[in-house]
Amino acid sequence: MAIGLASVTDMKRLFDHKIWTSFTFRLSILGAGIFVVLTLAASSLGYWFMVKLPTDRIRDHVAQQSLEFNTLSGPDTSRDILIQALQDRASQTAGRQFYYFIINEKENFADGNVPLGSLSFDRELWQRIEFEGAQGEHTGLFRHIEMLDGTRLLVGKAIEDLDEREEFFSEILVAFIISSILVGLFGGIILSVAVGRQIDLISQSARQVLDGNLASRLPVRGSRDDLDRLAILLNTMLDRIQELIGSVSRVSDHIAHEMRTPLARVQADLDKLKRSIQYGHDHKANANLSSIQHEIETMQRGFNAMLRIARLEAGLEAAHFKSVNIQQVVTDAIDAYAPSAHEKSMSIDVSVEGEAFETQGDPDLLFQAVCNLLDNAIKFGTPGEIIEVLLQQTGADCEICVSNKGKALSGVERARLGERFYRPIKNADASVSNGLGLALVRTIALLHNGYLRFPENKDGFSVIFSIGNRTRNF
Amino acid sequence: MRVLVIEDDLRLADHIVGGLRGAGHTVDHVGDGREGLFIAAANDHDAIVLDRTLPNVDGMAIVAAIKASGTGPPILLVSALGTTDDRVEGLRAGASDYLSKPFALEELIARVEVLIRDNQKDANRTRRSKHKCLDLVFELDSRKVYRGGDFIDLSPLEQRLLEYMMRHEGQLLSRNMILEAVWDYRFDPQTNIVDQHISNLRRKIDDPFEAKLIHTVRGYGYRFGVSD
Numbered sequence: 001m002a003i004g005l006a007s008v009t010d011m012k013r014l015f016d017h018k019i020w021t022s023f024t025f026r027l028s029i030l031g032a033g034i035f036v037v038l039t040l041a042a043s044s045l046g047y048w049f050m051v052k053l054p055t056d057r058i059r060d061h062v063a064q065q066s067l068e069f070n071t072l073s074g075p076d077t078s079r080d081i082l083i084q085a086l087q088d089r090a091s092q093t094a095g096r097q098f099y100y101f102i103i104n105e106k107e108n109f110a111d112g113n114v115p116l117g118s119l120s121f122d123r124e125l126w127q128r129i130e131f132e133g134a135q136g137e138h139t140g141l142f143r144h145i146e147m148l149d150g151t152r153l154l155v156g157k158a159i160e161d162l163d164e165r166e167e168f169f170s171e172i173l174v175a176f177i178i179s180s181i182l183v184g185l186f187g188g189i190i191l192s193v194a195v196g197r198q199i200d201l202i203s204q205s206a207r208q209v210l211d212g213n214l215a216s217r218l219p220v221r222g223s224r225d226d227l228d229r230l231a232i233l234l235n236t237m238l239d240r241i242q243e244l245i246g247s248v249s250r251v252s253d254h255i256a257h258e259m260r261t262p263l264a265r266v267q268a269d270l271d272k273l274k275r276s277i278q279y280g281h282d283h284k285a286n287a288n289l290s291s292i293q294h295e296i297e298t299m300q301r302g303f304n305a306m307l308r309i310a311r312l313e314a315g316l317e318a319a320h321f322k323s324v325n326i327q328q329v330v331t332d333a334i335d336a337y338a339p340s341a342h343e344k345s346m347s348i349d350v351s352v353e354g355e356a357f358e359t360q361g362d363p364d365l366l367f368q369a370v371c372n373l374l375d376n377a378i379k380f381g382t383p384g385e386i387i388e389v390l391l392q393q394t395g396a397d398c399e400i401c402v403s404n405k406g407k408a409l410s411g412v413e414r415a416r417l418g419e420r421f422y423r424p425i426k427n428a429d430a431s432v433s434n435g436l437g438l439a440l441v442r443t444i445a446l447l448h449n450g451y452l453r454f455p456e457n458k459d460g461f462s463v464i465f466s467i468g469n470r471t472r473n474f
Numbered sequence: 475m476r477v478l479v480i481e482d483d484l485r486l487a488d489h490i491v492g493g494l495r496g497a498g499h500t501v502d503h504v505g506d507g508r509e510g511l512f513i514a515a516a517n518d519h520d521a522i523v524l525d526r527t528l529p530n531v532d533g534m535a536i537v538a539a540i541k542a543s544g545t546g547p548p549i550l551l552v553s554a555l556g557t558t559d560d561r562v563e564g565l566r567a568g569a570s571d572y573l574s575k576p577f578a579l580e581e582l583i584a585r586v587e588v589l590i591r592d593n594q595k596d597a598n599r600t601r602r603s604k605h606k607c608l609d610l611v612f613e614l615d616s617r618k619v620y621r622g623g624d625f626i627d628l629s630p631l632e633q634r635l636l637e638y639m640m641r642h643e644g645q646l647l648s649r650n651m652i653l654e655a656v657w658d659y660r661f662d663p664q665t666n667i668v669d670q671h672i673s674n675l676r677r678k679i680d681d682p683f684e685a686k687l688i689h690t691v692r693g694y695g696y697r698f699g700v701s702d
Contacts, residue, residue, distance in 0.1 A: 293693060300576070304556075304662065317557055335631050336657065339670035364558065367659040375664040437664055 018196070025192035032184020039176040047169045051162050058096065058141060058157050059126070065089070065098075066143040066155050073147045083111055086155070097158040099140045105150035114140070121154065129156070139163055198227050202234070214242045244314060251310055254421045255303075258434070262299045266292055298434070305436040309420065312365075312443045319362040319447050326357035326366070326398050326467070330391055333370035337378060344383040346404075348374070354393035361448050361467060369444040370400060372437040373463055377404035379433065381460065397450065397468045405460040414454040417463075418442040441465060475520040475590050479503045480510035480536070481552070482528050490523060493579040494586065507531035514540050519547045520590045523582070526553035526564065534567045541568030548589040550582070558660050580694045584646040591642060605640035607699060608685055612640055621679055631656065632675050639688070639698035648695035672696060 072082045086100045090113045101112025109116060114131055121127065127142045142156030201219055208216040217238060218231040269292045276285035311317035334348050341348050377387045381404030390401040409417070413424045421435040441463075442452040448467035455462050477494050481487040482505045494501045502519070504510045507528040514522060522540065526533035533551065540546040548570035553560060556574030564572045570593075571585050605612040610621045617633055619626045628636065638655045639647065649668040654660075656671075672688060680686045689697045 290693065301662070301664075311557070317559065332657075332659070335629065336663070336667050336671075339674045340665060340667055342674075343670060364660045368661040371661055371663060379665070 022192040022196055024195045025188040028188030028191055029184050032180045032188070035184070036177055036180045039173065039180065043169055043173040043176070047166070051166045051169065055141070055159065055162055058159060058162075062141060062143050062155060062157055066145050066153075069153060069155055070145055073145065073153060082153075086111075086153075087113075097138075098155070099142070099158065100153065100155045103152045103154070110151065121152070123152070127154070127156075128159075129154075195227075202227075202231060206234075209238060214238070214245065247310070247313065251306060251420070255306060258302060258421055259299060262295050262302075266295045269295065302434045302436065305434060305440060306420070309436065309440050309443050312440075312447060319365055319444075321360045321362055323358060324361045324363045324366060326359060326361075326400070327352060327391060329363060329366050330370055330389060330400060333367055333374055334389065336371060337374040340375075341378050341387060344378060344381075346378060346381060346383060346385060346387055348387045348389060350389040350391065352391045357391065357393065357398055359398055359467065362444075365444045365447065366467070369441045369465055370402075372441050373400070373402040373465060376433075376437055376463075377402050377461070380404070381406045385460075394466075397466045400465045401462060402465070403457060403460065403462040408456075408458050408460060409454070411456070414456070417454050418452050438463075475587075476500045476502070476518070477586060478510065478514055478517070478519040478522045478547075480507060480522065480528065481505065481525045483525070486525075489579060490582060493583055494523075497583050497587070499586075507533065507536045511536055511539055514546065515543070520593070521547050521586050522549045523586060524549055524551055524569075526551055526555065534564070537564070537567045537569050548593045550586055550589055552577070552582070561660075578648070578694070580646065581648045581650065584648050584695065585651060587645050588642055588647070588651065591645065595641075605637065605643075607640060607643055607687060609683075610640075610679060610687060612637060619679070621683060626678050628675070628678060631671065632678070635671055635675055636679070639696070642698070644697065644699045646691055646695055646697050652695070 069082065069085065072085055083102075089098045090100060092098065099112070099114050101114045101116060102110040103121060104110040114129075115133060116129075116131055121129075121144075123144060123146065125144050127144060128139060129142055130137060130139045132138070137160065138158055139160040140156040141159045142154040145153040145155065147153060205216055205218040217235045220231050220235070221228055269288050273285055273288035273292070276282075276288055308317070312319070330350065334350060338348060374387070374389075381387060385405040388401075388403045390399075390403075392399050392401075409424055416422045417424070418438045418441070419435075420439040422439075423433055423435045438452070445452045445465055445467065450465070450467035453464040453466070455464060477499050479487060479490055479494070479501055481490060481503070484505070487503055487505065491501045491503050502513060502517070504513055508531060510522075510524070524533055524536060528536070533553070537549055537551060540549060549568065550571045550573060551564045551569035552573050552575065553564065554575045561572045561574075570589050573582060573585060602614060604614055609623075610619070612619050612633075614637075619628055619633065619636065634656045635652065638652065649666065652668050652672075653663070672690075676686075676688050680688055686701060687698055689699075689701060691697055
């Protein structure tokens with residue numbers, strides 16, 4: 001009993017197997033089906049040409065001949081002439097063998113070249129008659145002619161070869177259909193299992209990622225086929241997702257950290273404000289309020305900058321590319337910041353090398369980038385010194401280099417510039433710099449297929465902001 | 475001036491309405507977009523303050539509907555969405571100005587007042603040839619500035635700044651408004667370059683003269699005109 005049940009479950013499991021629902025299997029069955037249809041078509045065509053058509057032609061021919069013999073069988077002609085004609089035709093060796101026989105009114109065999117023995121014949125117009133001859137079995141297609149005196153004449157032609165052909169076609173057809181079905185079935189199973197295994201691997205890896213292992217990647221077999229390409233593409237997608245998630249979690253960590261200090265300051269200011277009001281120190285109260293306002297503005301600016309960077313990186317905020325003249329952007333930025341520089345007795349010197357600074361870019365973003373660089377140079381540069389701006393075309397890229405005199409940064413510090421919230425130790429005061437200025441410039445550079453570099457500068461600080469005309473690489 | 479405020483958040487609405495009334499304006503307030511549409515159509519306001527995120531109806535659709543008649547009052551669109559794209563979308567829908575939350579109340583009031591005046595100027599269609607305040611003259615065609623008869627050399631940026639301020643004589647102009655009006659780029663300066671440029675402008679057109687025309691409104695921005 002138990003064995004019986006086990007096999008039923010097995011059978012059920014067999015039928016539930018995912019092979020039957022696999023795309024590859026169904027495709028194979030479809031292919032087999034198409035093959036069967038084609039075979040049927042070919043066989044039908046072959047049958048038509050090699051069996052039906054010849055048979056019809058023979059039939060026509062026999063009909064024509066029977067007409068001729070019919071005229072010879074009239075009351076005006078003698079039987080002997082008819083028989084002579086029949087015998088003449090029968091002795092012709094060219095073409096298909098001609099058969100005839102005459103049955104008299106007593107239903108007896110009277111004449112003919114067919115060894116029929118005692119067979120009774122219908123009066124059907126067309127008959128297929130098989131007989132044994134000297135060279136084996138023969139089949140003839142006969143036409144029945146009723147003569148006036150009651151005798152019957154049957155004339156016909158050999159068609160046993162056509163019968164053989166017909167048999168051949170039906171056998172071949174059956175063989176083709178059976179083999180197509182088998183090939184389709186087994187081929188489908190094999191293909192489905194093979195492809196299914198690859199898909200299973202991919203599904204497995206995807207499930208690992210879903211379970212939380214974001215670092216998991218799909219196996220790449222190196223066969224460079226479409227499955228491999230799919231795996232590579234999915235891996236690239238996973239890289240991007242991991243990067244974005246990491247970025248988001250870093251940002252939220254930083255937001256929490258960076259906002260705590262200003263919030264603490266606001267709290268302190270509010271306490272001071274309370275006391276100022278308590279003691280009626282209106283003047284101090286106003287100063288407290290201004291301080292609070294300033295802190296809140298700083299935080300707001302920080303939030304906006306963070307959001308901006310995050311949105312630009314994630315592609316949520318689109319850069320609006322149009323034709324832009326870089327030289328004009330730099331000039332406008334310098335005009336905007338000249339008074340601020342002058343305030344610290346600094347001047348901005350600009351030199352241009354090369355021509356044709358027209359490129360595709362987002363003018364607002366580019367302007368913002370150059371402004372941030374100039375702002376940094378003014379904020380952290382030595383008062384009274386010159387800020388140098390160099391605009392040059394190097395190959396397909398357009399480089400803007402801003403340098404200022406001041407305290408030089410170490411290689412370690414320079415390597416970390418452009419990181420969000422990073423401030424070299426000497427500039428750790430958050431109210432002066434929120435550490436996002438260069439991060440935004442870097443994002444803008446990347447959006448423009450460019451880069452941000454900080455070459456060594458013993459006298460101070462240099463930054464190269466480059467925008468390229470390269471197509472985006474993935 | 476008569477202002478219509480369409481804002482569903484009661485606290486914010488109170489804040490805005492109170493501020494506008496405090497500035498001397500007559501204010502109508504509705505909390506619903508469709509109602510706002512009816513009131514706007516039936517009345518003749520000088521300006522409308524509209525919150526983009528209204529319940530049950532899309533603020534942008536309201537803007538489009540008000541502007542569909544062609545002669546609606548200027549609309550200041552207020553929104554929590556603050557990207558450049560959102561601003562462009564709002565302006566394209568027909569709003570005359572866009573302010574993102576959180577905003578300073580004074581900024582909102584200043585922008586409403588500027589909108590009203592700009593709209594009146596457009597309605598008058600008089601083409602000015604110059605701006606004049608006391609002995610300061612700005613020839614619009616030649617872009618030349620004189621004070622007390624003396625020519626004052628201003629950079630193009632300073633000219634634009636002065637023109638904007640003279641066009642809105644007497645009105646409170648926030649730093650953001652100046653930034654948007656004077657520069658073609660949409661950007662966020664990390665330091666207050668507006669203050670620096672105003673300072674430069676002052677040095678040229680105010681310092682050598684007795685009557686000061688550029689006034690700092692502490693915490694809010696600047697005002698141009700005869701001191702009161």
